[in-house]
Amino acid sequence: MAVVVNPRTELVGRELEAAALRERLRDPSVRLVTVIGRAGVGKTRLAEEVVRGIGAEFDHVEVLDAAAASRCDAGPAGLRVKAVQKSGFGGRVLLVLDGCDHEARGAAAGAVAALAEDAHVVVLATAVEPLGVYGEQLLPLAPLPVPVAGGGAEGELHDVPSVSLFVRRARDADPSFALTLENAGAVAEICTLLGGLPLALELAALRLRLMPPHLLSARLRGGRTTVLAGGPANAPERHRSLAALAEWSCRGLDPAARALLGRLSVYEPGFGLAAAGLADEEAVEPLMDRGLLAVVGEERGELRLAVPEPVRSYARAELAEAGGEAAALDAHAERYRRLVAAALPGLAGTGQDRLLRESAAEGANVLAALRRLRDRGDGEAAAALVLGCHVPWLAQGRLREGLEWCDGVAEGGGQPLPEALRARLADLSGVFALALGDPQEAVRRHRRALALGKGVGDRRQNALVSVRLGTALLRSGDAPGARAVLVTAFSALATMGVTGGTAEAASSLAASLHAEGDRRKAVEMLERAEETFRRIRDGRGLAGALRTAAAMALENEEPDRAEAALREALRLYEAVGERTELPGALEEFALLLLRTSPAQRPRAVRLLAAADALRGETGAEVPQEWRSEAERARTELSSRLDWTDFATAWAEGVRMTAPMAVAEALSTPAPSRRPAAGSTAEALSLTPRQVQVALLVSEGLTNRHIAARLDISEWTVVNHVRQVMRRLGCTSRVQVAGAVGRWA
Template sequence: MTGAAAAPRSHTSTGTTTSTTTGTSTTPGSSQGHSGLGDLLLNRMTTPAGYIGTTPTELIGRSRDLERLAAVTAAPDAGLVTVTGPAGVGKSRLVMEFFRHRGDGPGGGVEVFDFAQVTDTSVAGLMLRQLREQCYEGSPAVRKALERVAAGKHTLLFDHYEDVADDLAPLLAEFRRCCPQVRIVCVGTARLGLYGERVVRIGPLATGDPAPAVPAAPAANPAVELFVQCARSVRPEFALTAENAPDVLALCRQAGGLPLAIELAAAQITLAEPDLILERFENDPGDLHRPDHHPYSRHASIADMVAWVLARLRPEERTQLVHLAVFQGPFTMRAAVGVLDGLHGAAYRTMERLIDKSVLIPDEQHDGELRLSIPHALRRAAAGLLARLPVHTALRRAHAEHFRSAAAGAWAAGGRPGPGPEARADLLAAFEHWRQAGDGTAMAAIAHALYAQCASPAQSSVGLGAGAFAVEAGQCLRLAEEALRVLPADDHRLLARTLEAAGDLALRLASPAARDHLTRAYAAHRAAHDEQGALRCLTLLGEEAYAAGEPDRARRCFEEAHAAALPSAQSGTSAGSADSVATRRHLVRRLAAVLRDAGDLPRARELALAGLAEELGEPGGPGHGSGALLTRYVLATVRWREHDSAQARALFADAAEQIGTLSESAPERAECLELLAVTLNAWHRVTDWPALTATLALADHLRRRSGRARPKPLRDMVGPVLATAAQELTAEQFAGAVASGPAMTWHDALRLIPAAPPAPPPAPVPAAAAVPPPPAPSAVATALTKRELEVALLVAEGMTNRIIARELGIAEWTVVNHLRKVMRKLGCQSRVQVTRRLSST
């Protein structure tokens, strides 16, 4: 390798010196006349002067990746760091941003060797092999060059090295041995596999919630934010709106969060709207391309990127990748072994190489199991190749059998978790296979696994968003109903569970089919002698009747279910009895709520008090557990609707504050806000109509997130409140209050609860006509002081120590002392016994 070379150019940015080498070459093979290691390595290529410099756009969604890279490079043993990830994920852009802001600082330098500038990789490989041989021979020129580079605390950056990796790796190993103080950073899709190599894997951007509550604020969704940024670079007036946000989200998900694919899709915004781009992307993603040169990416289109990746795989690696494309989404090694017969020995090593080459993306789960995924564009191309192979039919059958077994096994085991939401696409593909095969049993098992995902609060309401939940729940309902049409009629247990799932989904979607499905499910459970299943269906039928505005039918269903749960709850002989106790207490709360909304407040209060007394008798102390909290909330709503008194307001405020600590999927949260607005309007206590309107808008938001529509009784009560609000406010004020509702905090809503008594106060009642309060039992009144009696009566009302202290104007610790004296004087051991003593004497 002889010839003159231009002197390296240095670029300084944020204290980091970057050397980029340019030059011309004559004949490779000689080592004379070289001024540095850059000339030795890159005599036939140039590095962009702006590799590390002013960035054209802001780096989005990579703060954690930058922190991980900083932590790894700061380690004392991080002499060789490889930043790897799938093609098109933005590795070079991320490393450039890292060195731009967090370089070695004053006195340090970063020398960049970008192999993407090489036009003939075979020549570059020859140069690397010759240099390695000279290192082994102890060439003085090479040694001198190495010593020059190692004179300071430098960093050598090698980018886009995939085509010369086999020749570069041993050279870097020798360089590390000679110059251990120099840090080497490599950027590419494949790790080098050298001893001591530290790997930082970069994955696609998160696509976030597929149906965000506030579409105009994409900052919480990095993939959407990147799309908007790229779209505005070619169409500055582009804005994310409620109309185009779903299409933009679908585009980002279709792109698999891959920045290259998102950028290519956003570049089409010049002539097409997001919905048209999405249609084009779904039909032929490889057709999307960029017309101009990109400084950090070698790929101009999705098709080029996929072809580039496939061309660098060995035959056995490509075959393995094509077979794995039978999975529609992420998969575990357990699933891969179950579907790909004979995945042993060499096949395991092939999968390891696919991981090393960023063709398989590993993701560690919370339970310690490794989950693998194929980049979306690459999987789609591999699936197209698989569809043309003879083995496709066998693999599809094995795939469907695996997910049928996983779904049926979780169902049979009861408590065993089934396939997670990441397996949804694979479950749908398996369902399609069994539909074509006409296997109703397998269809029902998979439909039930999909139902379990929709019914889970962590995965349905908050995890999916309102719109996506409705879509997925509706799809799951259709699949369950399709399975019912071909399900064997003699399998009562399977029939009952499928009907129950269909009924619950129909109830969540406010479908009129809910009653029919649940009625049939109840009968099927009874035929299968499954009393717990029949109890669940009765409870759901009560919810359906309540939602439909039929309080009498709801009351009958809840009372029948309560009577059915009582014997098993009292048995106390198994874990099932504990479930029955919880079910029975839930039924008491629901029955009290139904009676409350039907206007039977005395009966509702009686049930709520009895339920609270039982809840407070649980081990762990009074007030512990969600059951006691929910029952106290029902009692508080009843008491406040009975009387607009300071005591009732305090009880409701305390219960509402605790309800606000529950998850957004809890239906009581929305109901609490609705009853707050309804009661304030009924007592003529509304002083801030915009805040009240925003509170009801927040309740609507919570209901959409929970996937539960507002029951008819509450609709009938909330409707007049909204009508009054529309009259009290201008159209602009009303619309603004509704729009601000989802962003309202829980404490803002609770500020609506008035603390002062109504004004003007009612006229005083003459003493002769005054109705005295009901006298306390004489034995209790004689035994207790006036303050102790007040505390005992408030305890019997179900109030906590905090509320009692607030009502009586004393310290909470003083309440505790009074309550201890009450228990000692009355011979009681708990608050429950105090309540029973006051009500029985």
């Protein structure tokens, strides 16, 4: 005889888990299956649904509340006796032990052990963590998936399980509720704030009787999810409110684990093990076993963690009540201030790609640290942190935010900042202004930085500011003024031995020389910049120089060389997670395709659309002349392609993420090349030593480095390089590198 389970609402988003559980319970070799997961994730609900479906396949089904049974029957011994009694029905018995947590966990494990010899009994248990019994099979149950960043239209959100559950329960509470274009963003935010936890979603849906989604989402922001309550009167107490659920989840934690949970409650979701200093923390494992510390992602082999809601809100409130919140916030801010400072030297060289991606992953916590430093009036520490975020924020496209922080910290209350810090903040604000597409404002800010810097007497910093001023002047159309500033800055930085700054100056100076028509000097300067960027492994700087090289190659009717440069630039941008400069590179590649590969028009449309959408995320504007060129390209494409094909390709491009857009560009077939300079046949005409020299040139090594590597004189290297260039028909080291790349 099977026990009839009371009817419940429809199970949403658990089709795969339900199918997997059914198959395990039907397997004759399986004796114990434990559904594990956080409190409120729906373990009991899943077990009931599966038992309802397959209960008839057993001779008897019995459901026991493990906690209640252990309390009413003299603890573990009583639960073991009751479990053994249930096994005496004969035939196949399915015994469900629900809620094997806290004080009931040991009793449940003992009961299962007592049934080990009875081959007719199958046990289905639900618990926050494994029972630890031999032969136990686990079925982890995670919260429902939430909408991806950026949300989506209401049609797309309907397919997200957490949204689907929320909408169904909202309709139960208010039959007139519907997911619309107007409320889709708020609904997506609610599901994300609640982490897809089914119980939390159901409690939140009930609140729509009282307030619209946008007010509910605002109410839940800032760690206030524990305000949700109103669960069914016949539900366990822990299911009637998120505050009760969080308290129950933390019950029984040892002091060390509870203290760690409190400290981590001030961290924003997605922090790394190393960033939070958890590598040697023994209390991490117990918290993870209980679901109080969840894995939310991975970045290059390192776990990204979060204290999930509502536990985070509860632990934070408990920390504040105990008077420890301020100290935890200060410790968090200090940790991230040091992390940013430690990463700063590597952001323009070896390890740049790793550091930029780690910075992006920790972005929310860096901002939280910055807010804490500002709120406690530590202006100098806040300024140093903003300056340390220079490259990461540029790479991530956080331009408006960066500009606002520069201005806010520089003008904040409290003690006035030292002039040196105000000068550097003014300079950085000019960088953000230029990236946002306002070169005149950038010029104004850089000039202010120079004026402030005169009193400080920091020649190195003033020279770097001059480089950025020259770049802004060039973008504003003043090529002669840019050249004058950049020549002086380049000379000063080279004299001081500032390698990265010299390369940056050389790259900008090459662009200004090119704008004035001095191609020969521009090429020489650009080669120097590329060589330096390669040597110090500054991928982001190299990508910018390669884009300039591509523009020069196109003017010189060398589309193949331009394409090779743009392909490398795109690969470099993807490696560092670049978002500010990537849209421009994608547009340049799309326009090149239109020029060289008419058959690739649909791909060009997708790339232009992706660039447009990605630039929109940064809030940057483009120069009018470039906007006009892109508009002409779009007009031409729409006239040459069928309108439906154009619209479809454009829609596909808009939906692309940055990695997808880069992959789309790089998947373009390389154009066939005639045997020419750099072909394999001509490479075979080189001597073995010349081949060695050519390969080292392609790696970006200088003549001095090549001489040291091959143990020959520098003058001999110069002669070899000249012979290589003559035999391959190249006029520059950049062309030699391109030729070597084609040998493969």
